[in-house]
Amino acid sequence: MSYSNELYQQVILDHNRKPRNFREMPNATHFCHGFNPLCGDDITVYLDVDKDNVIQDVSFTGSGCAISKASSSLMTVHLKGKKIEESKVIFDEFHKMVLGEFDPGKSENHLGKLTLFMGVREFPSRIKCASLSWHTMIGALEKKAEGITTE
Ligand code: ZN
Helix, strand or coil, X not given: CCHHHXXXXXXXXXXXXXXXXXXXXXXXXXXXXXXXCCCCEEEEEEEEECCCCEEEEEEEEEECCHXXXXXXXXXXXHHCCCEHXXXXXXXXXXXXXXXXXXXXXXXCCCCHHHHHHHHHHHCHHHHHHHHHHHHHHHXXXXXXXXXXXXX
């Protein structure tokens, strides 16, 4: 097992066991429900965006597999304090990375620790688990009241 695989496993286990920002947010300015029928991952993402379009707080609730939970947890940590525009760029980079269309090792990016999820591209059935929270976050920003599904 390579170093990055081992690190990936550790981070997934850690965030699955102790998900960060795992709570409802009664004062959320944006929220959205997301569902991945392939795996059964079912989450809600909450955002508190201020008048300058800065994400002051971000959290999630729900249930799902270890990958979806860890990905949601890492996303909340990564997006806190970011501007909406930046968050959309990061979503785009993350999404293309897990689909295998973007290689963060070769291009400048805003992914930081999120590059750990690059390995997911080897497992097509898990790509939606890793990207569910990100699609849901975008759904929240776009005020998709009906929620989103990965299908
Ligand atoms: Zn899943």
